[in-house]
Amino acid sequence: MKVTVYSSPNCMPCRATKRALTKANVPFTDIDVSEDATAAEHLKTLGFKSTPVVEVELPDGMDRWSDHRENKIKALASIAERPA
Template sequence: MKNTSIIVYSKPNCMQCQFTKKYLENKGIPFKEKDIDQDVEAVDEVKKMGFSSLPVVIAEGIEAFNGFRPEMLNRLA
């Protein structure tokens, strides 16, 4: 596994967010979750990156992306 910091911006009741987090967990890839319903600053961070849908995944060495994208998540392993 790469030594990188991964942040997943998500919210409750978001199926793609749940799929993304479960995928990372199943692969043993550690990540930090930022719940936009609980963290007002996280909402601003997502908007500044130009995203309007969740989840948003950011990690060192790859371009930030949104949605459940296994092909991108595999690059984090």
């Protein structure tokens, strides 16, 4: 499982999402879209207009969502706890 958080500076939901992922022991890569034009364009192409956007590569496909979603983070935590 690969988790990427697309965030921006001074974004409270971004901070909450990253804090919750860290607390849940879910490893993630943080990409600041204000510094990465390619990442910003990627989100725009997908139809996202605000941060955070969380992108999760799973064995059976891709999951993406925007905003701070505690229920999604809890689900990721349970997946991360499973033995490989």
